[in-house]
Amino acid sequence: MSVIAVLALDGVPGHQLTTPGLVFAAAAKHHPWVSYDLRICTAPNFNGTGGPAAFRIETPWGLEALEDADTVLLPGCTSFRDAPAPAVADALRSAAARGCRIGAIGTGTFVLAATGLLDGRAATTSRHHAAELARRYPRVEVDPDGSVVSHGPFHSAAGVLGGLDLCLRLVTIDHGEAVVIETERQAFLQLQSPTDEPVGNVPTTAVAPSDGSLEEVIQWMEANLQHPLTLTQIAGHAKLGTRTLTRRFRTETGLSPLQYLLRARIQLAQRLLERTDDPIERIAARTGLGTPANLRHHFHRHTCTTPGIYRNAFRSLAAAFTWADQDEAEHL
Structure with a gap:
């Protein structure tokens, strides 16, 4: 500590x-x-x-x-x-x-x-x-x-x-x-996250670092979020059976492979909402969530807000921080 x-x-x-x-x-x-x-x-x-x-x-x-x-x-x-x-x-x-x-x-x-x-x-x-x-x-x-x-x-x-x-x-x-x-996201927005609100069967603990045995397949998944990955495809890339892959994912991350995949897609959507002007349709495609409706559904379940509100809140606070930099009271 x-x-x-x-x-x-x-x-x-x-x-x-x-x-x-x-x-x-x-x-x-x-x-x-x-x-x-x-x-x-x-x-x-x-x-x-x-x-x-x-x-x-x-x-x-x-x-x-x-x-x-x-x-x-x-x-x-x-x-x-x-x-x-x-x-x-x-x-x-x-x-x-x-x-x-x-x-x-x-x-x-x-x-x-x-x-x-x-x-x-x-x-x-x-x-x-x-x-x-x-x-x-x-x-x-x-x-x-x-x-x-x-x-x-x-x-x-x-x-x-x-x-x-x-x-x-x-x-x-x-x-x-x-x-x-x-950390930056939570400090800026204080939005309720998957660690606060159970979502289906997704565990309420944050993902812990992999011990290395899944590092390559996790990197591959995160590099291919835009594609409609299936459990069988992920297991094939890892050269493991689906049951073995799922057991290792739960041991090392606390999530199943598909739960991990969905979490990674939501986190990518958050970054795109924060740092780009991409429309919802493009963000849905880039994250592999497919349609705007599907993006809104999963985003709301994981953050308890909508993509539009999330983007506006983040930018309003960012603008407030920039404005505060000009305020003499903030320069003590």
Whole structure:
């Protein structure tokens, strides 16, 4: 289990404090082999979050929780221009010295830069504060346009919606593209997925990684989703009997071959709805679901929404994130 400590300094923007929980919880919920222990830790003299809608938090963890963390996340704070408290700076330097991964969100980069840990390294911060960061810390290579900048064990993000991109980058590093694609989808839309709602006889657990014995046939299936594959064809490609193939699929993925195939088609449909302007008819053909009616039927059973609503919701939220990047309040 990977331990992630989110260090809250006084006046931390509330959305930067809560977004890591949203992302890492989504990764673990939809992928049972993914495990994160997320700790919200407060620095000495912490009173509450910043505005708007400031709130107080209670947590059992202080700076001592950083001592065994694998990753430390440092959100922004209202006093980012001030030198960090000696105890905070020492805790961050100690974490770095033992090889801990450290991520800074928004103006949290100022706090990290003040420790000297970013000297000679590339970093970014909220775009409205990038020039100021460069003036204050000339030994830091400031990228004014970077969304997420990584340099060795240090990662920094522009800060929109609490470093959503930074958290997704860390999930990618830990578990790869396949996991982060589904994590991003759930974090953006919070749609009910097949792991929440039983669909026929489809198990309610997410698909676990294959141990390798089915890797080739799974890749072949995913490369041929547009074709009307049958169980017999899949078994023939795997050079196995249908009963043996089904038994191995259930053992390694928790799904039968055809259930796995349908799940892969729905996930491809989601990606096409998110990233293309293809009409429903084309998406139905590209995913092997045949007709728009068949696509809508299976899509609704697996996501509890329609393709059209899914596409509109995803793009509305994506547009909101882009708009938020222009809002000064989001650049703390």
